[in-house]
Amino acid sequence: MGHRLSKIVTRTGDAGTTGLATGERIPKDAPRIEAIGAIDELNSTLGLLTSEALPAAVASLIDDIQHDLFDLGGELSLPGRTLVTDEHVARLESAVETFNADLAPLKEFILPGGTRTAALAHVARTVCRRAERALVALAASESVGMPARKYLNRLSDLLFVLARALNRAAGCPDVLWRRDRHSSTKGSG
Numbered sequence: 001m002g003h004r005l006s007k008i009v010t011r012t013g014d015a016g017t018t019g020l021a022t023g024e025r026i027p028k029d030a031p032r033i034e035a036i037g038a039i040d041e042l043n044s045t046l047g048l049l050t051s052e053a054l055p056a057a058v059a060s061l062i063d064d065i066q067h068d069l070f071d072l073g074g075e076l077s078l079p080g081r082t083l084v085t086d087e088h089v090a091r092l093e094s095a096v097e098t099f100n101a102d103l104a105p106l107k108e109f110i111l112p113g114g115t116r117t118a119a120l121a122h123v124a125r126t127v128c129r130r131a132e133r134a135l136v137a138l139a140a141s142e143s144v145g146m147p148a149r150k151y152l153n154r155l156s157d158l159l160f161v162l163a164r165a166l167n168r169a170a171g172c173p174d175v176l177w178r179r180d181r182h183s184s185t186k187g188s189g
Contacts, residue, residue: 016028016029018033020032020077020078020079021074021077021078022077022078022079031134031137031138031141031142032076032079032138032142034134034137034138035076035131035134035135035137035138035144036073036076036077037134038127038130038131038133038134038135039069039072039073039076039131039134039135039152040073041127041130041131042069042124042127042128042130042131043066043069043070043073045120045123045124045127046062046065046066046069046124047066048120049062049117049120049121049124050062050063050066052116052117052120053117054117054166055166055169058162058165058166061095061162064091065092065155068084068088068151071083071084072084072148072151072152075145075148076138076144076148079142079143080143082145082147084145084147084148084151085147086147086150088147088151089147089150089151089154092151092154092155092157092158093154095158096154096157096158096161099158099161099162099165100161100164100165102165102168103161103164103165103168106174108176108177108179109176109177110164110174110175110176110177111175111176111177112125112126112163112175113175114163114166114167114170114172114173114174114175115166115167115170115172117166117170118163118164118166118167118170118172119163121159121160121162121163121166122159122160122163124159125156125159125160125163128152128155128156128159129156131152132149132152132153132156135148135149135152136149
């Protein structure tokens with residue numbers, strides 16, 4: 001790579017376009033750039049999560065995921081190229097099973113919260129869902145690999161499970177949605 005990024009200010013995007021890795025310039029608000037940006041935001045959100053004290057297995061998994069997301073951004077910057085494969089998806093599915101195995105079955109919906117690390121995992125989950133929507137929007141008009149779409153779908157599932165696992169590791173219960181929270185105030189007043 002050498003000094004590939006030695007010049008940061010290039011002024012090439014001042015007119016509202018940006019360059020793909022192919023050299024092609026496209027509008028900064030093109031669906032492909034929206035998807036790349038959403039994936040970058042997700043990666044940054046995971047970076048924020050890693051600034052917290054995490055169990056070693058979670059920290060290692062997120063490190064791998066961040067590298068995968070960088071590859072996914074590269075794949076989108078090189079239309080027609082595949083960098084995220086079914087093996088990446090299978091790794092996420094395995095992680096979901098592993099981290100979910102010790103969690104109590106859910107009987108109610110849960111709210112984002114509990115510990116700070118769990119709340120950050122929930123924020124990452126919602127950013128992941130937005131990135132997935134951007135990728136689906138791109139796929140409506142351009143070719144996008146199915147493994148890439150599956151990857152983001154599985155990742156949001158994993159982040160949900162990790163939030164629960166992080167709460168459990170800290171001895172904090174899930175924050176349950178209370179269906180009847182207003183029933184005691186009905187009729188009073």
